[in-house]
Amino acid sequence: MNLSLENIGKQFSFEGTVKEIRTLGEGLINDTFFVETAGESPNYILQRKNKYIFKNVPAMMENIHKVTTHLKKKIVQRGGNPRRESLTLIPTQKGNLYYQDAEGEYWAACLFIEDAITYEAAHSLELARQGGKGIGLFQSMLADMKETLVDTLPGFHNMRYRFQQWDDTLAKDSAGRKAKVQEEIGWIKQRREEMLAFWQKAETGEIPTRITHNDTKISNILFDENGNILCVIDLDTVLSSICLNDYGDAIRSYANTGLEDDKNPGNVSLNLEIFKSYTSGYLSEALSFLTPVEREHLAFSARYITFEQVLRFLMDYIDGDNYYKVKYPEQNLVRTRAQYKLLTSMEKHYTEMCATVDTIIHSF
Template sequence: MKRDLRDIAARFAFDAPVAGIESLGAGFINDTFRIRTAGAGPDYILQRKNREIFRDVPAMMENIRKVTEHIRRRVEAAGGDPEREAMRIVPTREGALCHTDDGGEYWTAAQFIEGAKSYDRADTPALARKGGEGIGRFQSQLSDFTEPLTPTIPGFHDIRHRFAQWDAALARDAAGRCGRVRAEIDRIEARRDEMLRYHRLTETGEIPVRVTHNDTKISNILFDDAGEVLCVIDLDTVMNSPALNDFGDAIRSYANTGAEDDPHTGRVGLSPEMFAAYAEGYLSVRARELTQAEIDRLAFSARYITCEQVLRFLMDYIDGDRYYKTAYDEHNLVRARAQYALLCDMERRYDDMCATIDRIARRYRER
C-alpha cells in the first residue's frame, strides 16, 4: 500500500520530494494522508475521494478551485496571508485537479498549512464562538461569489429528496431491518410535514440560496497558535444552498452534550451555553448580511438538520450500512437514536433558542 501511495503522490506537482506518508484522521467518507517532504518545502494532504459518494469528482474539484481562488483573492485584498488563510489545491504534474489511478479511484492534493491546529470537538464556549466566526467568515467571503457550482451531492440538505430516498429504502428493506425499528420509523414520519413546510420556504425563495460549506463541524476549521481562525477546509460539499444549513449543522455538532454516536442517550442534549456561544460568533459576522427571514429561522435550522441526520443514519441502517463507515453492526442505529435524543431536546428548548438568536442578532444589527 505504501508503494502505491508513493506512486500516486508522485503524480502531483509537489515542490519537494516525498519523504514519508502517514494516515491522517478517520473521516466517514474519504481516506486522507499527510505527505511529508524532504528539505524546507511544505507538506501536503493527499486524499482518496469516495467515488461512491461523489459521483463527479472532477466537477467537485472544479467547485473547490473556484471557491478557494475567490477566497484567496478576498484574503489578499484584506491584507491577509492567502497561504495560511485559504486552502491551496495542488494540481497533478499534467495540470489536472485530480489523478485517477488504475483502479478508477480519484486522488487529490492540497498544501498542508504548517502550524495550524484543529479540534475534534468544541469543548468550550470560547472555541464554539470561534467556530461560529469561522463559518460566518467563510460564508461572508463568498457572499459576492457568482460563478456556477455543480451539486456534488444532489439534494444534499433537501429534505424532500431525502424523504424520497427514505420511502424507497423502506419499500425495499434491503437488510430486513424495518421490523425491528418501527418506533424509530414512526418518529421520522411524525415530523415529515413540518420539515417539508420549512423546506418549501427555500423552494419559494423566501429563504435565499447562497454558497455554503455543508459540513461545518469544528474539525473542518483550522486555527493558529493564538486560537484565531485561519481557514475552513474539507470543501467537498461546497454548493449552493441556504446559509441556515451551515448554522443548523454546526449546532448539531457543537452544542451536543454527548457524542454523535453516544450509546447512552441520557447524556445527549442541547447545551444552551454552547448554542449561544456559536450563535454569538456566527452572528458577529453575519447578522447584517442575512435577511430577517433567515434570522427568524436560524433556530429551526438546527432542528431541521438534526431531523435530517436522524433520517439519514436510520435509512443507512435499514439499507445495510452502505453509506457511512461503521465500527459495528448496530452503529448507524445507535447514531440515529443519539441524534433523535438531541432533536427532542432541541424541540423542548426551541422557544429559548429563538429568543437567544433574536437577542444576539439585534445587538449586532444595531451596532
C-alpha cells in the first residue's frame, strides 16, 4: 500500500483493519480511492478533494453533512435503509468531517455501499426512468429542508456570472487560442440574450431556489441488481439553486446518443425516447412540489445547461485547459463541438420536447 495513503487512512474512524487502499475510477475533479478492510468490516471510499475547484472544502463538507442528515431522517420515515439509500460520512479520529494533510490537501471518507451497480450511460428506457425517479425523489425529500447551505461554488449555473467569466477570458486570451475558434465564439454570442433571459427568472424568484445536486449524470446514482435506484452519490456540488438545473443536466447526460467528448459530432444527437423516459420518472416524484413556472421551463432547462457546458468547455480551452482535466491538447475543443451538436439537436426538437413534458404532466 502507498505509505502516504496508508497514513491518510489512519486519520479516519474506519472499522476493522485496512488491507489496501487503491485508486478507483478516473474522476474529472477529485481523486478517489477504495478502502478495503479485513474480515466482515465495512469497506470505504476515500477522496482527495480538489481544493482548486472547491475553494471552501470545510463548508462543502458541512453542506454534505446537512443534506445527508436530512435525507437519512426522510429515509427512516419511509421505512428505508439510511446506510444504503444515502451517503454516510465517516469522521476523522478527531470527529471532523475532513482531514487536511501537511501539504494542505483535503481528504474525506464515506461508507462504501456494497452490492451496488453504477452505469456510465442509460442503456435502456427503464434505466433512464429509474434515474429520473432517483433525482426527483432526491429533490422531493429535500424540498422541506430549512437549513441554509453555504454557496461553495459561487456562480455555478449562474449565466450572468458565466458571461462575466467568458468576457474576461476572451479579453485575456491567455493561451493565444481565440483566433482559431471564431466560429465557436459565434455560437455563444448568438444565444447570449436568450440564456440570460432564462436566468433572470431565477434572479427575480419567478423560478424558486431549492436544494439541488448539480451533477446529475447517471454515474452519480447507485442502482441495485434489479435496476432500482439505491442512492444518489457525489454530493460535493449540493447547493441552493433552481431544481431545473438538475433536470436539464440529466437530460444533457442521459439523452446524448454520443459521448461528451465524441470526436465525431455525427454520433451526437438527442435521444427523444430516453428524454421521455427520464422525464416520466422524474415527474413521478417531483411533480408534487414543482410550481407551474418550473414545469413550463423543464424542456428549456436542458438547452440552458447544455449551452452552459458548451460555453464552459470552450472557455477552458481558450484559457489553456485550467479547469477540466484533459488527456490531449484539443480535448476541451472536442468536448465543445460535441456538446454544441447536442444543443442544436435539442433546438431542432424543442417543440416536441415541450409537448412530451405536457403529455406526461397530464398523465398523472
